Amino acid sequence: MIGIDVVDLKDPTLKPRDRSHLRFISHRNENHNKFPERISDSQVYWIYWAAKEAVYKFHRLEDTFDPKLIEIQIQSVTSGPEVEITFKSEHAIGKVWIDDTKAIAIAYGLKSQPPIWELFDISNSKSSESAVLRELSVQYLSSNHEISVNFLDSKIPTLMDVKSKKTYAASLSHHKRYGAFATILDSGS
Amino acid sequence: MEKEAIRNELKDIIDPYVMEKELLGNLSDTMELINDLKINSANIVDIVLDIEEKYDIMIDDNSINQMNTVGEAIGVIEAKIAEK
Known part of the structure; x- marks a missing residue:
């Protein structure tokens, strides 16, 4: 199974996000403090959002997307022209890439081939x-x-x-x- | 505050997030914000923030997931106004 999500961060209808907005999407077990300072609070929000959407799609359910029910654990953060994050969830692993213009997340099975x-x-x-x-x-x-x-x-x-x-x-x-x-x-x- | 008034105000709130404006012409309580009005899911938090500002209320963390339809969103707004 496979899930992908993309967010156009230049969408003018998106209000600025900060860490307070994580309350709407956080799973109770998540630790949001694993990011280096160079990752902005807004980026932290969108990293979690995109990862959760990707995991939701990975499960291929027709239930309503509820980000608070999806636990994301950050595994690694690598910086370059864009930031690359690896994460795991209960049944999936994945990656998020984020820069100033977009966030992309992919979730796939623990034992699957690379997507x-x-x-x-x-x-x-x-x-x-x-x-x-x-x-x-x-x-x-x-x-x-x-x-x-x-x-x-x-x-x-x-x-x-x-x-x-x-x-x-x-x-x-x-x-x-x-x-x-x-x-x-x-x-x- | 009457339900019909809230519905009209909610229509104004969600308007910027609905790309296909004709969908707003037949707004009903059963319409789902994402599936029927085709609002991008990333904007749901924006709508909640707009509602909080408009009515000076606080939508608690769990209520956001009880606002899948227009009717449910109106219900949450009514309940939060009543709590003030």
Whole structure:
């Protein structure tokens, strides 16, 4: 299984976040003090938010997303042009990348193959973000992994290999300028 | 404060977060903020902050997850106003 989330941090409707806003999304067991000073309070909020969304999608449930029920434990924080965080949750591990413009989180199984994922700029798309993202994802897999797939007509994103009919869990996320897609091709059934 | 007045004010609060404005034309209590009004989930906290400011109330940590629909959000606002 796989989950991905992207947040466009330049979305003008997002109010500034600080640590006080973690009260809305924190699991009771979380320790939010594992971050070096160079990570801003706003970034801490969005790291947890994106990680929790990704874990929620990983579980592929149709329940309402409740971030307070998802425990995220930060494993490592690495700084470069963008910050990379590794985390674990009860049934998943994952990574978050964050800079001044976006946060991206991916969650996948403890024993699964590394996911394939891609970030797209969908700011100029004319049709619905969801449709554009699905089309871009299919094109990406065809061009970069030489696999021809279609999305099944299901609420939870699922890919089907056109030839073998194997199905693969997939995850999609879009927010303003960005669209993101992830799958794990070796997990087909 | 009457429920209908809260509904109208809530409509104004969520308006900036609804991209497809025609969805606001048929606002009903059963409409889900994320699935039906297509509000990005990242904005739910923004809506809560707007509600807190508008009504000078404090939405407690757990109530945010009881505001999935328009009707539920109105219910939480009514309850918090009554507690003041």
